[in-house]
Amino acid sequence: MSAYQRFPMQIWLALAISACGGAPLNQGKLAQANTALHAAETLGAEQDPKAKQSLDSARKEVAEAQRLGADGDGEKGDLHLSRALVDADLASQLMRTKQEEDKAHEAWAKSKSGGGASSPQ
Amino acid sequence: MKNTLPRMIALAGLPLLCAACGASDPSKELLTARDANTKLLQSDAPQLNPAGARDAQEALAAAEEAHKDSAGSDKEKTAAYIAQRKTEIAVAQAEETRAHQDRDKADQAYQAQLEQQLNASRQELQQLQAASEKAQKEQVAWRKKGENLVVTLSGVLFDTGGSTLSPDAKKRLDVVAHALKDNPTRAVTISGYTDNKGRSETNRTLSQKRADSVKAYLEKQGVPASRLYSEGKGDNNPVASNDSEEGRADNRRVEITMHPPGEAPERQLVKGTDSAPKSQPKSK
Numbered sequence: 001m002s003a004y005q006r007f008p009m010q011i012w013l014a015l016a017i018s019a020c021g022g023a024p025l026n027q028g029k030l031a032q033a034n035t036a037l038h039a040a041e042t043l044g045a046e047q048d049p050k051a052k053q054s055l056d057s058a059r060k061e062v063a064e065a066q067r068l069g070a071d072g073d074g075e076k077g078d079l080h081l082s083r084a085l086v087d088a089d090l091a092s093q094l095m096r097t098k099q100e101e102d103k104a105h106e107a108w109a110k111s112k113s114g115g116g117a118s119s120p121q
Numbered sequence: 122m123k124n125t126l127p128r129m130i131a132l133a134g135l136p137l138l139c140a141a142c143g144a145s146d147p148s149k150e151l152l153t154a155r156d157a158n159t160k161l162l163q164s165d166a167p168q169l170n171p172a173g174a175r176d177a178q179e180a181l182a183a184a185e186e187a188h189k190d191s192a193g194s195d196k197e198k199t200a201a202y203i204a205q206r207k208t209e210i211a212v213a214q215a216e217e218t219r220a221h222q223d224r225d226k227a228d229q230a231y232q233a234q235l236e237q238q239l240n241a242s243r244q245e246l247q248q249l250q251a252a253s254e255k256a257q258k259e260q261v262a263w264r265k266k267g268e269n270l271v272v273t274l275s276g277v278l279f280d281t282g283g284s285t286l287s288p289d290a291k292k293r294l295d296v297v298a299h300a301l302k303d304n305p306t307r308a309v310t311i312s313g314y315t316d317n318k319g320r321s322e323t324n325r326t327l328s329q330k331r332a333d334s335v336k337a338y339l340e341k342q343g344v345p346a347s348r349l350y351s352e353g354k355g356d357n358n359p360v361a362s363n364d365s366e367e368g369r370a371d372n373r374r375v376e377i378t379m380h381p382p383g384e385a386p387e388r389q390l391v392k393g394t395d396s397a398p399k400s401q402p403k404s405k
Contacts, residue, residue: 076195079196079199086203086206089210090209093213093217094212096215096217097220099222101217103218103220103222107223107228108230111228111230111231
């Protein structure tokens with residue numbers, strides 16, 4: 001009995017697909033990661049060292065995902081997109097936290113300056 | 122059949138080989154994620170941000186599941202990485218909430234300060250108003266002169282050499298008008314006086330014009346013209362010496378006299394100021 005006869009046709013088909021380079025990169029997920037990156041940039045993550053670290057990490061993960069996608073390893077590329085997404089989300093969150101902390105500092109400074117110096121907002 | 126035995130030996134040896142490689146040990150990423158999650162749970166972040174903490178917990182559970190399914194795989198490492206990041210996000214969200222609460226406190230403190238300042242300003246304003254009212258009342262204090270009630274207005278009542286009332290004079294006359302309206306049965310004489318500088322005739326004319334101005338203003342404030350008489354007495358009846366500036370200022374005055382109820386001022390005028398020009402009340 002030859003090998004062709006012992007294994008069903010589906011298995012050979014799966015092996016053939018896998019040899020061709022497997023699944024492509026999930027484009028929806030790529031767009032989601034890019035949107036998250038853009039949101040972090042808009043919040044000014046580039047200007048804050050801690051947020052920038054996460055932003056850079058997200059950019060690297062997206063680049064790696066695209067490279068893997070181009071090489072035909074979309075499945076592995078998707079994992080990098082998942083990492084990119086949380087990296088970008090973290091960068092955005094760090095910026096929101098920083099902005100809120102800045103506002104709190106300003107509010108205390110205004111309060112300590114005696115109140116009457118400027119009009120309430 | 123000859124090949125079966127080596128194949129079985131190879132298959133049986135595979136898990137052992139894997140175990141020897143340490144593939145069932147948690148990845149470095151998973152260990153880091155667990156550690157971060159433990160710290161998260163020990164902090165006050167779950168109270169400040171329960172939803173974020175729950176997300177982080179679920180992400181860690183997914184990473185543990187991935188570890189069980191495929192220890193050491195990229196899938197496990199990525200799931201652990203995500204769990205670690207979600208923990209960091211949860212902590213940052215908690216800090217945002219804390220900052221927001223802090224800002225609320227600062228805003229409340231600021232509002233309280235403003236309120237305090239506003240109250241202090243209100244109090245100061247009330248005190249100033251009270252002082253101003255008191256000063257005004259003192260400036261138009263009625264005194265008894267026989268059966269008459271007399272108030273003397275002095276200071277800067279008119280423009281220099283003219284008969285236009287100053288804003289201060291108007292304020293004082295408002296108080297006078299109020300008193301006159303409170304006593305509707307009393308006739309009123311308005312007497313204008315000057316110091317002795319310049320010609321007597323000129324002074325008399327000026328004092329008459331000034332008395333007329335006061336009369337017109339009181340009419341405008343609602344005091345019936347039929348009750349009002351004005352007279353210009355020039356430099357007659359000085360109340361102070363005309364030798365000093367201070368004395369002359371006191372002599373430049375307007376006297377408003379409220380006569381007893383029902384009594385016409387004519388009689389009063391005849392008694393003391395028979396030579397003064399008089400303006401008669403308008404007949405209605």
